[in-house]
Amino acid sequence: MTDRPLTRYIQPGHEPLDIDGYERAGGYRAMRQAIAMGPEAIIEAVGRAKLRGRGGAGFPTGRKWEGVPKSGAAPQRRYLIVNADEMEPGSFKDRLLLEAAPHLMIEGVIIGAFAAQAEIAYIFVRGEYVLAIRRLVRAVAEAAAHGYLGNDILGSGFSLTIHVHGSGGRYICGEASALFSALEGHRAVPRSRPPRSTTSGLWGRPSLVNNVETLCCVPSIVERGADWFLGLSRSATEGGTKLYGVSGRVKRPGLWELPVGTPLIEILEEHAGGMREGYEWRAAMPGGASTAFIMPENFDVAMDFDSVGKAGSWLGTGNIMVLDQKRCPVGMLHNIEQFFARESCGWCTPCRDGLPWVERILAAIEAGEGEPADLDLLAHHTELLGPGGTFCDLAPGAMAPLRSGLKFFRAEFEQHISERCCPWHDTAEGWA
Amino acid sequence: MSTVEQNLTDLPLDAALREAIVAVTRECETPRAAGIDALKLVQKRFGFVSDRHLAELAELLGMTPAELDGVATFYNLIFRRPVGRHVILLCDSVACWMMGGTAARLQLRERLGIEPGQTTADGLFTLLPIVCLGCCDHAPAMMIDDDLHGDLDAARLDAILGHHGWRR
Numbered sequence: 001m002t003d004r005p006l007t008r009y010i011q012p013g014h015e016p017l018d019i020d021g022y023e024r025a026g027g028y029r030a031m032r033q034a035i036a037m038g039p040e041a042i043i044e045a046v047g048r049a050k051l052r053g054r055g056g057a058g059f060p061t062g063r064k065w066e067g068v069p070k071s072g073a074a075p076q077r078r079y080l081i082v083n084a085d086e087m088e089p090g091s092f093k094d095r096l097l098l099e100a101a102p103h104l105m106i107e108g109v110i111i112g113a114f115a116a117q118a119e120i121a122y123i124f125v126r127g128e129y130v131l132a133i134r135r136l137v138r139a140v141a142e143a144a145a146h147g148y149l150g151n152d153i154l155g156s157g158f159s160l161t162i163h164v165h166g167s168g169g170r171y172i173c174g175e176a177s178a179l180f181s182a183l184e185g186h187r188a189v190p191r192s193r194p195p196r197s198t199t200s201g202l203w204g205r206p207s208l209v210n211n212v213e214t215l216c217c218v219p220s221i222v223e224r225g226a227d228w229f230l231g232l233s234r235s236a237t238e239g240g241t242k243l244y245g246v247s248g249r250v251k252r253p254g255l256w257e258l259p260v261g262t263p264l265i266e267i268l269e270e271h272a273g274g275m276r277e278g279y280e281w282r283a284a285m286p287g288g289a290s291t292a293f294i295m296p297e298n299f300d301v302a303m304d305f306d307s308v309g310k311a312g313s314w315l316g317t318g319n320i321m322v323l324d325q326k327r328c329p330v331g332m333l334h335n336i337e338q339f340f341a342r343e344s345c346g347w348c349t350p351c352r353d354g355l356p357w358v359e360r361i362l363a364a365i366e367a368g369e370g371e372p373a374d375l376d377l378l379a380h381h382t383e384l385l386g387p388g389g390t391f392c393d394l395a396p397g398a399m400a401p402l403r404s405g406l407k408f409f410r411a412e413f414e415q416h417i418s419e420r421c422c423p424w425h426d427t428a429e430g431w432a
Numbered sequence: 433m434s435t436v437e438q439n440l441t442d443l444p445l446d447a448a449l450r451e452a453i454v455a456v457t458r459e460c461e462t463p464r465a466a467g468i469d470a471l472k473l474v475q476k477r478f479g480f481v482s483d484r485h486l487a488e489l490a491e492l493l494g495m496t497p498a499e500l501d502g503v504a505t506f507y508n509l510i511f512r513r514p515v516g517r518h519v520i521l522l523c524d525s526v527a528c529w530m531m532g533g534t535a536a537r538l539q540l541r542e543r544l545g546i547e548p549g550q551t552t553a554d555g556l557f558t559l560l561p562i563v564c565l566g567c568c569d570h571a572p573a574m575m576i577d578d579d580l581h582g583d584l585d586a587a588r589l590d591a592i593l594g595h596h597g598w599r600r
Contacts, residue, residue: 087563087564087566088564089526090525090527090568091566091568092566092568094566127509128509128521128562128566129566130578130580163459165469166468166469167468167509168468168471168506168509169507169509169510170506170508183465184464184465185460185465185466185467185493186464187506188506188507203461245568245569247530247531247569248527248530249531253571254569321530324530331529332526332529332530335525335529336526338524339524339563339564429534431585432532432571
């Protein structure tokens, strides 16, 4: 096997491997090994591999899996849920895995469900991912026809059914407890925590929720072992490879599977090819619209959760957006807050009313109608809507880029207010 | 939207569609869990979910019409009003904003005479904003019906519209 556990089965520009092709290439071997290992050994390996949640939160996967009550202790139905509701602006990694390696996804689900002793799995896919849904449904049928799903899989006594659910939309569905509400047929409103979803999730039963990329790492951990997976990484605190992406006016926007901990500057220069002629980078968001700006003097940061956290931001999805000198940072933040205001589920007042307020203040500043006091008002909101101020993490996520923008782009904010216009306005309306 | 189709949305669901919906509810742990799938089945046939159909679905799902409407109106991919023959979902999130998403919106306004949220007078297109489509390395991007289109520029956008029946 190669050193690319996530993309080894992917041939760009080709249809994904069907089940026969996938097995010929080594697929579903890890599933057999996993069944022979048993749940506890799998969970131990995933923990030792230092796999961290790739949906953006970075929670240690092994610890999450340990949190599912043992089947003997709680003889009730339990669920594995794949969070394939990729909607964080700037993120496009899970779509590749779902569309181009559906059997890797399913093998990861089977192993994860076996480890949690979950007999029902849902793959919760955003509704716009039509091609991904189509390919997943086909792959599930192929796996079932081969006896890898259904009753008593390969004589193990373990049974599993996978449902592919196409969502009705809304960013908030990616919040795990809101996702449960959606699957149960309610408005996708989050629930209070604790209890943790591993003890009380979907229909109040133990539910293990993992991101697409996280589960796609698991087959290779089982097959090659935790030490091998750790060795792939350039980081001491986290194992594996990761799908890093770059968008913005770089020469080669795209996705690459690279060792965890690859420096941001290396991704931008060697893989994305640096900036297009005539453009310079001004800042980057390392992992989606809810991560704080990183400034060029910190572009040497290693792209892992701990290092990016120490640099004042968060790895998030690891899909990087580059802001160049011809696009306006205030306009960018306005776009981001417009997104969060629209996607607030409306359940709690600070988020429902606070985010539109923030959005309107930014719109005014961008339109040249801002007042100096607006900057204090925005800063105040980053506190009010910060961690602990709202029911779930949507608004705190919305405040992270704003807080960093007020810090790093203070001069640009003040310029909008004193000159009563956006100095970069015209460029935003043109084609890139 | 032709009057014929509008009338159909005021009539009861046909037996085959009702049967398909009941089959989905049987696969789910509770009937209401089939709500989104059921709404989508109706929408696939009629383009949107009418009041009449919503009430009928609610009964099949063991919900009140108001409860089901609360669900239906929460999710942006469920349409409670008629839409055009083709639905354009134009990404207005930040990666597309950086790469010319605004230019795409302005060109659509110029060509079709509609803003996001509106339908053309001939009923051919409905334009809706959508959150990041996960196509950021090929921004700006949009979907028309089930198909994703990236790397939009002025010529490509016109060509895609033309392919869907737009004439200058």
